[in-house]
């Protein structure tokens with residue numbers, strides 16, 4: 061089956077500014093060879109620390125980041141070969157929800173106007189727009205009496221519901237959710253995650269779900285891709301990755317999640333992360349995780365481990381996986 065969205069060896073190298081005569085401009089290797097597939101109806105999470113290239117990956121699919129190398133396909137269509145009109149049409153199929161609803165919403169527009177924006181741009185009649193806005197508000201759990209409110213009169217969770225309603229206005233098939241609950245209180249986070257899950261079941265949506273927090277993706281993602289310094293280092297079905305993480309980085313991320321079970325036998329080994337993410341301006345020659353890995357061997361500083369299939373459905377980029 062053709063994937064809905066597919067990244068093939070995607071590289072995004074942001075150009076920097078040259079600092080002086082004769083010196084080449086530095087390049088940030090934000091995304092450095094990402095392979096990833098999302099099937100129809102599936103949620104794939106991309107998880108990793110801040111600065112590892114998650115947003116740049118999503119933005120490349122949205123046309124907001126330059127593709128240095130590799131390809132992105134939507135239903136088998138190479139995005140780099142689309143005309144301007146085809147690219148605009150694709151916006152109906154692929155939408156985005158960013159972290160900060162305050163930045164995403166024009167403070168002067170009412171809730172109804174904000175949700176209506178994409179419909180108006182696509183030439184819908186006023187009567188059709190009004191009906192669709194009512195339906196969308198009900199779909200995302202907003203009250204009709206919130207129609208004429210402005211974003212600042214809403215709570216953070218309600219604002220994110222407006223952003224989600226607007227993203228769904230043109231019935232997309234895929235929504236890129238970039239840290240959609242990171243700006244919200246923990247109690248509100250689960251409400252928005254449950255909303256996204258319900259919408260997926262009702263509308264058959266697919267999500268590319270980006271988060272720095274592994275615990276957030278546990279209940280929403282079918283598959284998890286763990287990203288480190290521009291590459292995916294582990295990939296697999298969510299339950300399997302949580303039950304038996306194989307890459308030292310995934311193990312460290314998981315061990316940082318507080319465990320509700322504190323009985324002595326249930327307590328997990330703690331493998332905490334030391335040091336910082338290396339600079340993507342000068343990524344290590346060998347394994348990108350070598351500088352922080354507690355089980356690194358001499359080969360790890362010299363050679364890049366390839367992504368290897370482990371079992372039917374797991375992939376790990378490590379010379380010495382668990």
Ligand SMILES: Nc1ncnc2c1ncn2[C@@H]1O[C@H](COP(=O)(O)OP(=O)(O)O)[C@@H](O)[C@H]1O
Nearest residue numbers: 074088090109110111112113114115116117340
């Ligand atoms: N527009 C840009 N121009 C230059 N560098 C960028 C730009 N956007 C992101 N970067 C750099 O690319 C790297 C990855 O950033 P990003 O994709 O935002 O990571 P994440 O979403 O995982 O936090 C970072 O080093 C960041 O500073």
Ligand code: SF4
Nearest residue numbers: 347350353360378379
């Ligand atoms: S390849 Fe080596 S340095 Fe990299 S994660 Fe595996 S053991 Fe650690």
Ligand SMILES: [Mg+2]
Nearest residue numbers: 114115116239
């Ligand atoms: Mg980001």
